[in-house]
Each structure stands twice: as C-alpha cells, then as structure tokens.
Amino acid sequence: MKFENINNIWLFSLILLLLNACSFTQPSETLEDKSILEQVKERGKLNCGISGNFPGFSTVNLSNIDITKLDNNPKISNNIYQQIQESAVGFDVDICRAIASAIFDNPNAVEYRFLDTTERFEAISSGNIDVLSRNTTWTVERDVSIDIEFAPIVFYDGQGILVRKNSEVKSLNDLNGKVICVQIETTTEENLEDEKKKRNLTFKIRPLQDANDVYRLYEAGECQAVTSDRSQLAGQLTSLKNPDEHIILPEILSKEPLAPVVINSDPQWIDIVRWIVFTLIEAEELGINQNNLEQMKASKDPKIIRFLGLQGTADSIGSRLGLESDYAQRIIRHVGNYGEIYNRNLGPNSSTPIPRGLNNLWNNPDPKQRGLIYSPPFR
Numbered sequence: 001m002k003f004e005n006i007n008n009i010w011l012f013s014l015i016l017l018l019l020n021a022c023s024f025t026q027p028s029e030t031l032e033d034k035s036i037l038e039q040v041k042e043r044g045k046l047n048c049g050i051s052g053n054f055p056g057f058s059t060v061n062l063s064n065i066d067i068t069k070l071d072n073n074p075k076i077s078n079n080i081y082q083q084i085q086e087s088a089v090g091f092d093v094d095i096c097r098a099i100a101s102a103i104f105d106n107p108n109a110v111e112y113r114f115l116d117t118t119e120r121f122e123a124i125s126s127g128n129i130d131v132l133s134r135n136t137t138w139t140v141e142r143d144v145s146i147d148i149e150f151a152p153i154v155f156y157d158g159q160g161i162l163v164r165k166n167s168e169v170k171s172l173n174d175l176n177g178k179v180i181c182v183q184i185e186t187t188t189e190e191n192l193e194d195e196k197k198k199r200n201l202t203f204k205i206r207p208l209q210d211a212n213d214v215y216r217l218y219e220a221g222e223c224q225a226v227t228s229d230r231s232q233l234a235g236q237l238t239s240l241k242n243p244d245e246h247i248i249l250p251e252i253l254s255k256e257p258l259a260p261v262v263i264n265s266d267p268q269w270i271d272i273v274r275w276i277v278f279t280l281i282e283a284e285e286l287g288i289n290q291n292n293l294e295q296m297k298a299s300k301d302p303k304i305i306r307f308l309g310l311q312g313t314a315d316s317i318g319s320r321l322g323l324e325s326d327y328a329q330r331i332i333r334h335v336g337n338y339g340e341i342y343n344r345n346l347g348p349n350s351s352t353p354i355p356r357g358l359n360n361l362w363n364n365p366d367p368k369q370r371g372l373i374y375s376p377p378f379r
Helices: 006-022 036-043 078-086 091-104 120-125 140-145 187-199 211-219 230-237 267-285 302-307 317-321 327-334 338-346
Strands: 046-050 058-060 110-114 148-150 155-164 179-183 204-208 225-229 246-248 255-258 261-263
Touching: 036 046, 036 091, 036 267, 046 091, 046 120, 058 091, 078 110, 091 110, 091 267, 091 327, 091 338, 120 148, 120 261, 140 148, 155 187, 155 230, 179 187, 179 211, 187 204, 187 225, 204 211, 211 225, 211 230, 225 230, 230 246, 261 267, 267 302, 267 317, 267 327, 267 338, 317 327
Parallel strands: 046 110, 179 204, 179 225
Antiparallel strands: 148 261, 155 225, 155 246, 155 255
C-alpha cells in the first residue's frame, strides 16, 4: 500500500497515541484499597494479636505446649494449630471474640497471633493483625509516635512488685543492691528506670524478652523480684511452683491503662473497635446479659431499643458503623457484657481472681465500689 502523504501517517499515529493516553480502564481493586472491615469480611475471620502467655487474659488450655514457640511455625500440623486456636481463653481473647461476634455473628471467627512485646506494634503497622488485644499500656509516646490508635481502656492497672514472702522486702527501696527481672520494651522497664533515678537506688535491672524467662529466673533465685503490671503478676503468681511463698507488694509504681490497639489509617475500623468495647460496657450499665437478652428485647425503654437495634431503621447504630443493626445482640449473646467477661476470666471463682477495683462501673450501686469503667451515650 502506498501512502501519498507521509504527514498523514504521523498525524494518524499521534491521534492513536492520544486516544490511548486519554482512555483508561478502572484498575482492579487491590487488598490495600479495601477497608479493614472489607478485608476481614472477605477473609472470613478476624486476625487478633494476643500474648497467649498471660493467665486470666490470654492463655492456651493445652498441656505441654508452649505457644510462643509454635505460632506460624510451618512444622506444626494443621490439627495441632487448630487445637491451639480453639483453646485460647482469657479477658483479652474475649475482646477479640466480641469483635468477631459483631461482624460474623460467630465468636470463633478469629485467628489468634501470639506476639511478644517486641513484635506487637510491627504486627499492627504491617497489617498482619487487625487488632491487638494484649495488655498494652496507653501512653502519649505510643499514641503520637507510632501509626496506631488506642481503643477505649478495658483494664485500669498499675505496676507492682512480686517478691518472696520470706525476703522481708516491703517496698522497692528494700531491693537496693538486688536484681529485678523485667520484660523488655515495656512501660514497666521504663518506669523502673525512672524510679531508680528518682530514688537514687542501686538495684540491677535484668531485662528479658520472654515472659517465661522472667519468672523462671525469678524462681531460680537469679532475680530477687519481678516487676510488671499487677494483673500480670497476679496471673503469673498462680503458675509458680509454690504460689503461697510469694507476695505482690501493696506499693504501686505507675498508672497502666490497658487498651486494644488498631492502625490509625482506617477511621471506620477505629470506630468499630472503639464502639464494640463501649457496647460491652453499656450492656452491663443497662443490665443486659447473656441470660436475659431475649427478655430485654421486649423492653419499652428507648435506650434499650436503640442499643439493641430493635427499631429496624436504616439509621441504626450498627448501620452507622458498617455493621448489622443487631450487632450488640450478637456480642451479648455470644460473649456477654463487660462484667460477664471480667467475672469469667478474673472473677472470684476464676483461676486468676483479681478484685475489680477501678474496673468497676462508674455508677456501681455501692459508692465504695465505684470504678472508672464508663461508656459514652449510645445516641
């Protein structure tokens, strides 16, 4: 074929290039383009980071298995891994189960990732977990320096000291010249350093990564004391060979408000986790529990009708969060309210009894038993 005017060829080619540049197809949606809620739903389960080695808060009820050595190990059989997942129990575990209940109406739609103190924030930042429910203290440095957001405080704690009863140690001052074991990369370690400088003491701090090593060395006599959140000390006390030979001193070294953590880049997910925690608290305030849920659904109280999503409108609390209108019912049905979670894992009849103290509701009928647990209005 012969072209009479070579300029026409270049003009035609230029037009084709321009048309190709201007035309486009909608790019396929990648995982990064989806919200965390969409990712969780598509995956069919919630990825929740826990300790797994914290009696009362998160443990695995399988004998002779150290979950810190097994998680994500390709040599573990699927059967053993599933047993580990199904055997996770505790206060922090129930927070994960509450979130799964709200989304899937199934408290078991969770995969637990067992994380130590050095891994937990990276797991959130990298997207390996959707939520961290692992005795994590809310501090200003963590809040503003890491790409994370704290959910509401679920447990008000303080740093304590564990010693042997026969040691005659009555306070931190009596440990001058001694060795104190502590877990690294925790507020506990930082607080201990502060107290050492403040009081001009000369005790030696022995930082360890694995909580198991902290208490193993303490029992072996290589440390004369252990310091950590009092809740953790109470849990670990029950696992020592002779618990009656040890005591948690009454001295409290710090404030330790413990809260779940999510990444700060997804406002919807922050709201979901935040208001699921508040749902647990509000349910206890309203007197709604696993046993009376069906009965309470017949209530004429506008607060309860609104809270349980019984009005049947498209503008329910659940719909505003991106959840089903009955999400609160799902949580209560499967997990219970805050008080039920507390009593099940930390109550007087549990294996790790810890008095509620500051973790009582703010409006407890007994003025002497009022605490700091409080939910904003569900309106």
